[in-house]
Amino acid sequence: MKRKAIWALRHGAGVIITIIFLLPLYWIFTASLRQVGLPPPTSIEWWPQSPTLDNYPFIFDLLPMTRYIRNSLIVVATAVPITVFVASIAGFGMSQEEDLWRRRLLITSVILLMVPGASVWLFRFQILRWLGWIDTLWALIAPAFAAGNPLFVLLFFWSYRRIPAEIHEAARLDGASAWLIWWKMARPLVRPTTVTVIVLSFVMYWSDFVSPVLYVFRTELYTLPIGLQLLKQLNPTNWPLLMAAAAVITLPVLLLFIFLQRSFLSDLSIANLLDQN
Amino acid sequence: MLKEQLTRFSTRKLSVRMPYSAQIRFFLLPYLFGTLILVIIPAVATALIAFTDYKAVGLPTFVGLANFRQLMGSALVRLSLRNSVIYLLLAVPLRLLGALTLALLLQHRRRFFGLYRAAVYIPTVIPEAAYALLWLWIFNPVYGPLNLFLGWLGLPAPAWLTEPTTARLAIVILSLFQIGEGFVVLLAGLQNIPRSFYESAKVDGANSWQSFWQITLPLLSPWLMLLTFRDLIMSLQNTFTPSFMITYGGPYYATTFAPLLIYELAFDYFELGLAAALLILTYVLLGLIVMGIINIVGLGGSADEA
Numbered sequence: 001m002k003r004k005a006i007w008a009l010r011h012g013a014g015v016i017i018t019i020i021f022l023l024p025l026y027w028i029f030t031a032s033l034r035q036v037g038l039p040p041p042t043s044i045e046w047w048p049q050s051p052t053l054d055n056y057p058f059i060f061d062l063l064p065m066t067r068y069i070r071n072s073l074i075v076v077a078t079a080v081p082i083t084v085f086v087a088s089i090a091g092f093g094m095s096q097e098e099d100l101w102r103r104r105l106l107i108t109s110v111i112l113l114m115v116p117g118a119s120v121w122l123f124r125f126q127i128l129r130w131l132g133w134i135d136t137l138w139a140l141i142a143p144a145f146a147a148g149n150p151l152f153v154l155l156f157f158w159s160y161r162r163i164p165a166e167i168h169e170a171a172r173l174d175g176a177s178a179w180l181i182w183w184k185m186a187r188p189l190v191r192p193t194t195v196t197v198i199v200l201s202f203v204m205y206w207s208d209f210v211s212p213v214l215y216v217f218r219t220e221l222y223t224l225p226i227g228l229q230l231l232k233q234l235n236p237t238n239w240p241l242l243m244a245a246a247a248v249i250t251l252p253v254l255l256l257f258i259f260l261q262r263s264f265l266s267d268l269s270i271a272n273l274l275d276q277n
Numbered sequence: 278m279l280k281e282q283l284t285r286f287s288t289r290k291l292s293v294r295m296p297y298s299a300q301i302r303f304f305l306l307p308y309l310f311g312t313l314i315l316v317i318i319p320a321v322a323t324a325l326i327a328f329t330d331y332k333a334v335g336l337p338t339f340v341g342l343a344n345f346r347q348l349m350g351s352a353l354v355r356l357s358l359r360n361s362v363i364y365l366l367l368a369v370p371l372r373l374l375g376a377l378t379l380a381l382l383l384q385h386r387r388r389f390f391g392l393y394r395a396a397v398y399i400p401t402v403i404p405e406a407a408y409a410l411l412w413l414w415i416f417n418p419v420y421g422p423l424n425l426f427l428g429w430l431g432l433p434a435p436a437w438l439t440e441p442t443t444a445r446l447a448i449v450i451l452s453l454f455q456i457g458e459g460f461v462v463l464l465a466g467l468q469n470i471p472r473s474f475y476e477s478a479k480v481d482g483a484n485s486w487q488s489f490w491q492i493t494l495p496l497l498s499p500w501l502m503l504l505t506f507r508d509l510i511m512s513l514q515n516t517f518t519p520s521f522m523i524t525y526g527g528p529y530y531a532t533t534f535a536p537l538l539i540y541e542l543a544f545d546y547f548e549l550g551l552a553a554a555l556l557i558l559t560y561v562l563l564g565l566i567v568m569g570i571i572n573i574v575g576l577g578g579s580a581d582e583a
Contacts, residue, residue, distance in 0.1 A: 013382050014393035021396045024403065024454060027422055028411050040420035044429050086307045093304030096297075105305070112312060114507065115320055116514045118536050119556055122326075122543050123319030146311030153308055178300035207404030209518050214544065225406035229522060232410060239414050246407035253402045261395050 028250060031243035032056070055244035059231065062241070065248070067220060068227035075140045075223060076205050082144035083152065083201040084194060090147055091156025092182050095163075106157070112150040121214060128215055139215035140208060140223065148204060152197045159190040199260050203253050224249045327553035337550065344554035353530065354538065354555065358562060360445065361513055361535045365566065368449045369508050373501065376459035381493075384467045394464070401457030405515075409522040412451040413438070416523075438524055441531030448519050448532055452512065459504050466500040467493070498574075505570060509563055535559040 033051035036058070059065055094105050124142075125134065133139045147153050168181045176184075187194075209225040216222065222230070231245050327344060329337035348354045383393050400408070415423050416437040424434040435443045470493065478488040516534040520526055526533035535555060543552035 007387075010382070010385065011389065014390060017379060017382065018393050018396040021400055021454065024400050024408070024411055024415075027415065028403075028407065031414065041425065042420070044422060044425040086311065089304040090308035093301050093308075096301045096304075098298070112316060114510055115316060116510050116560075118514055118517070118539055119323055119560075120316055120319040121539070122549050122552060122556075123322040124315060126322075127314060127319060142315060145307065146315045147308045150312075172297060178297055178304065182304070203402050203404075207406070209404075209406045209522075213521075214540075225404060228406040228410060232413075232522070239417075242410050243414065246410050249404050249407045253404060254399070257399065257402050258395075261398070 025250070025254070028243050028246050031239055032247045034240040034243075036238060036240050055240045056248070059241055059245050059248070062234065063227055063231055064220075065224075065227060065245075068222055068224045069248075071137060071221055072206060072223040072225075075137055075208075076202055078137075079141045079144040079148070079205045080198060080201050082141070083148040083205075084197055086145065087147040087152035087197055088156050088187065088190075088194065089182065090153045091158075092160050092186055094153070094157045095160035096178070106154075109150040109154055109157075113154075117210065121210075125214060134215055135217050135221065137216075137221060140205070140211050143211075144201075144205075148201050152201065155193050155197060156190065159193040160186055163189050195260050199256060202256055206249075206253055323553045323556060326550050327557045329550050331550040331553075333547040333549055340550070344551050345558065348551065348555055348558060353533070354558075356530055357533045357535050357538045358558065360531065360533060361516075361559065362562065362566070363445065364449065364516060364534060365509055365512060365563075367446075368452050368512050369505065371449065371453055372456050372508060372512070373459060373504060375453055376456045376463055376504070377497075377501070379456075379460055380463035380467055381489075384464055394460075397460055398457040400454040403455075405518040406522065408451070408455070409519050412447070412519070413523050416447050439528055441529050444524055444528055444531045448516060448524075451519060452515065455515075459508065462500055462504060463497065466497050470496050502574075506567060509566060513559065513563070 030046070030048060030051075032055055033053065034048040034055075035050060035052050036055060038049070094102055097105065128134050128139050128142060131138075133142060143149075163186060168185055171181050171185060207225065208223070209229075212221075212223050212226045216226075228242075228245050228249060232242060235241050326337050328339060328341060330340045330343075331337035379397055383390055383397065403411070415421050418424055418434065418436045418439060421437075424437070427434050437443050437447050474492050474496075475488055478492060483491065513534065514536060516532075517536040517540065520532045520534055520537045521540070524532040526537050535558075539552045539555050539559075542548045542555060
């Protein structure tokens with residue numbers, strides 16, 4: 001009896017937490033359904049009166065949202081595969097290195113994890129300018145060539161480390177190249193980590209607000225987050241419109257997260273963050 | 278015949294004779310090269326130009342500590358550093374406490390707990406521009422849902438973003454919903470604690486409060502330390518989008534945090550030397566906070582107080 005009461009309390013806490021953390025999302029979507037021009041609510045409104053979807057087509061009339069979406073999609077479609085590839089091979093390489101180098105690479109990656117974005121803003125601009133990438137979408141894709149985030153490399157490293165060494169040693173004796181071993185044997189075994197990195201890097205590039213602010217100036221290259229900022233400047237108080245735009249940018253990451261969350265939150269490679277090797 | 282043998286020999290030599298350890302080096306090349314070009318060189322260059330006068334065109338000229346003197350002489354810079362420290366001292370402990378509490382409450386492997394955990398992570402994946410807009414609306418003093426809700430409860434309705442103290446508080450509050458990363462790391466940490474530890478504590482007659490202080494917290498402390506350091510660095514960085522999109526540093530510079538000022542110095546005034554110096558000042562300050570923490574709890578984090 002007492003045990004049952006404890007579990008009821010735990011589930012109660014879980015439900016309350018769920019409601020609190022879903023409220024921001026709920027407010028984005030319900031506020032986007034409110035009719036433009038209605039007087040603002042004077043008491044808390046859990047569901048708008050006479051909800052409408054008209055705000056969604058309207059933001060596409062106000063701003064070239066289709067172009068912003070296309071730019072964001074180009075960035076994500078290019079950057080995510082490059083990120084996953086670079087991080088995966090780097091993680092595999094690290095897992096195959098001898099002890100001394102593995103340790104050095106590991107420490108370097110953990111230090112890199114602590115390097116804040118602002119410290120590279122200024123000079124990344126110069127380097128991107130020398131590369132001729134300023135004011136192109138490549139400026140937004142660029143981080144992919146450094147695996148996006150050292151965390152992604154570490155996640156892959158920890159997963160590859162868990163594969164028993166005998167599995168590829170046999171293949172090595174048969175004369176298989178490292179590429180073949182990575183592609184045919186190791187890569188399929190770390191699929192949950194690949195999914196995690198796909199989700200995390202998708203969110204990273206899709207949401208990136210700072211890079212386009214710093215490195216992209218031509219209006220036809222703006223991405224969705226900048227579109228949101230423009231819409232806010234055009235209609236600073238038109239909340240239904242702003243929330244409709246916020247919903248448009250949130251929906252893809254939300255769907256991706258919901259579809260892939262099972263393997264994402266169950267992946268324990270993060271658990272190895274503090275492992276010494 | 279001979280030709281065929283020769284080609285076979287040369288392809289063999291190319292594909293097989295390269296030792297495995299050398300092949301492995303190629304796997305690391307893109308990551309290391311990309312990181313060198315995009316992260317390490319910019320970070321080192323930034324540290325160097327902090328001691329120069331550099332305005333994006335022409336060559337930097339060495340000026341020693343002049344940038345730092347100029348910055349410390351500015352009331353706005355001192356205010357932005359003070360704002361940053363206040364923000365960090367409020368936001369980081371609350372974020373960690375939140376992540377820890379949620380991880381403890383939701384760690385069970387039972388039905389529905391997976392859903393509760395997913396819900397906690399969801400605000401973290403909302404793109405920051407959309408997230409900033411959402412909170413701009415939530416904090417609207419007249420018809421934002423927060424004040425309507427407080428009114429419904431019969432509580433006073435603060436002016437939030439239009440009043441300095443509450444504006445700072447607002448930026449802290451909105452950061453408390455995006456704690457998915459710390460939450461997941463602590464969940465993983467909790468799962469790594471062997472069940473048997475708790476069972477033997479139970480045999481010894483420890484209640485759950487005691488086993489939390491004696492087992493959970495000490496074993497979790499390395500994770501908590503790592504998260505504290507990462508959160509200190511990332512939280513400061515993450516004030517940029519809210520302070521840029523929601524308040525633009527106002528009201529009365531109450532939400533002018535160091536990253537916003539660095540952005541203005543570098544990209545509005547092209548004072549790259551000054552911007553770099555401010556960046557260094559910020560990290561010296563962060564270093565002092567980190568050292569303070571290490572002094573108080575000790576590096577191994579022997580956090581058991583009982």
